[in-house]
Amino acid sequence: MSHQLNVVYFSWVKERIGRDQDIIDCPENAETVAQILEFLQSKDAVYQEVFADLKKLRFALDQDFVGLETLLGSAKELAIFPPVTGG
Amino acid sequence: MISIAVQENDFESGTEINRLSAMGGGAISSFVGQVRGDGKLRALELEHYPAMTEKALRKIAVKASEQWALHGITIIHRVGRLQVGEQIVLVCTCSDHRQAAIEACSYIMDQLKTVAPFWKKEILQDGTENWVEERQSDLDAAQYWKN
Numbered sequence: 001m002s003h004q005l006n007v008v009y010f011s012w013v014k015e016r017i018g019r020d021q022d023i024i025d026c027p028e029n030a031e032t033v034a035q036i037l038e039f040l041q042s043k044d045a046v047y048q049e050v051f052a053d054l055k056k057l058r059f060a061l062d063q064d065f066v067g068l069e070t071l072l073g074s075a076k077e078l079a080i081f082p083p084v085t086g087g
Numbered sequence: 088m089i090s091i092a093v094q095e096n097d098f099e100s101g102t103e104i105n106r107l108s109a110m111g112g113g114a115i116s117s118f119v120g121q122v123r124g125d126g127k128l129r130a131l132e133l134e135h136y137p138a139m140t141e142k143a144l145r146k147i148a149v150k151a152s153e154q155w156a157l158h159g160i161t162i163i164h165r166v167g168r169l170q171v172g173e174q175i176v177l178v179c180t181c182s183d184h185r186q187a188a189i190e191a192c193s194y195i196m197d198q199l200k201t202v203a204p205f206w207k208k209e210i211l212q213d214g215t216e217n218w219v220e221e222r223q224s225d226l227d228a229a230q231y232w233k234n
Binding site: 008010011012060063064065072077079081082083085086087 | 142
């Protein structure tokens, strides 16, 4: 069963992609955060460029920080953004 | 008691300190961060991840309250466009003793800098805009509490 995922972007990730979110149907073989990034990169060159250097990106699944190898499970929202700079 | 606010409006630190000191204790510590003017900067634009911000700040506050005996914690963080000299953030802690209040306040700020989903964009006098990059010194400061 395909699972819908809301992918949200912030800071320069949002600016370079040109929108603040995508709603995607997760492919059957995408089980981790890294595999979702690969899926997006296979769809459009803009993702290839923005996600080229993974060291510059951070990820949150349903609003909790996660690593690239984290399983998506039944998460509804994946956020992709640069390291935070508040305070 | 933990009080968290993410807002565009300014805050009055004296009011917040008084509110916290009314909870008892005897030791109040506070930190206020402002937009630092270095000559070239006109303003900062603060973006955040609304669905996650309060959750992340609350998690930091709860961890602080588990490590130190606190009567109250207040965290206020502003978002939107802030001019040089404007206040960005307030952290205020209240305890029976000064070490607990000061250390918890410092801990909360160090954690906030590395795990709260805010991003600063600098708007310079000449109109150029840059996203601020993370600083190693902030990562080191957050790491300090893990040792």
